[in-house]
Amino acid sequence: xxxxxVLNQDEIPRQWYNIAADLPxxxxxxxxxxxxxxxxxxxxxxxxxNLIEQEVSQERWIDIPEEVLEILYxxxxxxxxxxxxxxxxxxxxxxxxxxxxSVSPPGSHKPNTAVPQAWYNKQFGIEKLTTETGAGQWGxxxxxxxxxxxxxxxxxxxxxxxxxxxxxxxxMETWGGTCIPSPSPNTxxxxxxxxxxxxxxxxxxxxxxxxxxxxxxxxxxxxxxxxGSVLNHVLLHQTIIGLEAKKQLEKIGENKVDVVIGCAGxxxxxxxxxxxxxxxxxxxxxxxxxxxxxxxxxxxxxxxFAYDHGDTAKMTPLLPMHTLGHDFIPPPIHAGGLRYHGIxxxxxxxxxxxxxxxxxxPQLECYEAAVTFARTEGFVVAPETSHAVASAIREAKKAKExxxxxxxxxxMSGHGLMDLVGYDKYFAxxxxxxxxxxxxxxxxxxxxxxxxxxEINKSGKW
Ligand SMILES: Cc1ncc(COP(=O)(O)O)c(C=O)c1O
Numbered sequence: 001x002x003x004x005x006v007l008n009q010d011e012i013p014r015q016w017y018n019i020a021a022d023l024p025x026x027x028x029x030x031x032x033x034x035x036x037x038x039x040x041x042x043x044x045x046x047x048x049x050n051l052i053e054q055e056v057s058q059e060r061w062i063d064i065p066e067e068v069l070e071i072l073y074x075x076x077x078x079x080x081x082x083x084x085x086x087x088x089x090x091x092x093x094x095x096x097x098x099x100x101x102s103v104s105p106p107g108s109h110k111p112n113t114a115v116p117q118a119w120y121n122k123q124f125g126i127e128k129l130t131t132e133t134g135a136g137q138w139g140x141x142x143x144x145x146x147x148x149x150x151x152x153x154x155x156x157x158x159x160x161x162x163x164x165x166x167x168x169x170x171x172m173e174t175w176g177g178t179c180i181p182s183p184s185p186n187t188x189x190x191x192x193x194x195x196x197x198x199x200x201x202x203x204x205x206x207x208x209x210x211x212x213x214x215x216x217x218x219x220x221x222x223x224x225x226x227x228g229s230v231l232n233h234v235l236l237h238q239t240i241i242g243l244e245a246k247k248q249l250e251k252i253g254e255n256k257v258d259v260v261i262g263c264a265g266x267x268x269x270x271x272x273x274x275x276x277x278x279x280x281x282x283x284x285x286x287x288x289x290x291x292x293x294x295x296x297x298x299x300x301x302x303x304x305f306a307y308d309h310g311d312t313a314k315m316t317p318l319l320p321m322h323t324l325g326h327d328f329i330p331p332p333i334h335a336g337g338l339r340y341h342g343i344x345x346x347x348x349x350x351x352x353x354x355x356x357x358x359x360x361x362p363q364l365e366c367y368e369a370a371v372t373f374a375r376t377e378g379f380v381v382a383p384e385t386s387h388a389v390a391s392a393i394r395e396a397k398k399a400k401e402x403x404x405x406x407x408x409x410x411x412m413s414g415h416g417l418m419d420l421v422g423y424d425k426y427f428a429x430x431x432x433x434x435x436x437x438x439x440x441x442x443x444x445x446x447x448x449x450x451x452x453x454x455e456i457n458k459s460g461k462w
């Protein structure tokens with residue numbers, strides 16, 4: 001039985017998969033400030049039109065440009081591994097596989113969309129991109145893509161992560177990017193957040209507001225904003241993960257997958273692995289598909305499906321998604337990339353349909369799982385990824401109790417070599433579990449009172 005399954009360069013998928021073409025109930029549109037659906041041209045100050053076209057596309061398959069593939073070949077197709085040593089340690093009859101996305105130069109799945117986003121912006125004549133970053137993975141990925149494609153990159157990094165992960169900033173600078181802590185005094189949104197609380201740990205919602213503000217106020221018109229998760233075109237670019245994984249499983253004769261798992265902040269790495277399997281489920285396959293979030297930021301498991309802004313300063317359109325409210329500032333856990341108040345609308349709609357089953361796991365169980373994984377499989381995973389590892393371990397133990405030979409696959413979305421401070425604090429016993437009290441959630445949800453409500457559209461099949 002092979003431990004590592006690889007594909008040749010010429011076996012890489014040449015099209016991305018767009019789940020919008022197959023959802024049993026249609027997606028509801030983003031809304032403008034007046035409560036009416038926005039038109040694509042209203043997004044033009046923020047994104048280039050070629051990406052907006054992907055955002056609204058209903059085509060099932062979208063070609064990956066050759067020049068994008070030429071850059072992706074540097075680490076793609078990424079390996080699929082069988083966690084034989086973890087299986088043995090758990091004594092499980094399950095076969096556990098993981099897709100190793102940590103082999104990209106910045107160390108995560110994020111360049112799968114950073115490269116095409118930078119490329120499409122360059123094609124459109126854009127010279128500079130602004131963005132936010134949580135743990136620093138996305139800021140690194142966009143800086144890397146900017147260097148290879150030839151674009152200037154400016155990154156607003158959430159304050160708590162900026163302080164916890166200083167090496168990420170140096171990586172961004174090595175690729176020619178600029179990285180500043182958010183909230184910053186440079187933007188109106190940043191100044192407002194600092195006025196409210198000068199010691200705020202920051203949040204992705206605030207950092208997004210700052211990055212959008214800088215892009216849309218550039219008088220040259222040559223700056224656009226780039227988002228590392230949440231939006232349809234970002235999830236689209238990530239589907240190369242699941243499409244490769246399916247080819248790899250097929251290659252070794254694994255014809256039936258039982259459980260698919262990914263951690264979810266905005267939802268892009270989860271969707272990237274899972275959506276090609278969701279298509280199988282839509283077509284009748286029986287698969288448990290699990291996005292995993294922290295108990296400290298329980299967007300999918302405890303928040304309502306509602307219309308909300310993607311950022312704190314309400315600069316984005318209203319998106320139909322599970323949300324804790326755009327003002328919500330999650331506790332400063334180490335999985336910075338999972339500290340987001342919302343989730344991708346495409347994921348929310350698959351939750352509403354019952355096609356996927358979200359799960360929340362507390363921080364200490366995740367670190368324990370990450371340490372078990374490091375001591376069996378050898379890889380030190382990112383704190384975000386540890387949520388997927390913890391869920392895979394739960395599922396493998398369940399398979400043992402049930403005496404079932406299940407096939408489990410999870411996304412190893414990134415390595416944790418820049419996140420060792422979190423591991424250090426875990427070993428020192430300084431980390432705690434945060435379970436968000438219900439009254440805190442209710443307080444945060446005041447922010448969406450009075451906003452339009454989406455319909456609950458579901459086919460009732462799942
Ligand atoms: C390694 C890693 N995994 C997962 C995530 C969560 O993002 P998403 O849900 O978009 O994949 C991040 C975000 O920063 C990350 O760095």
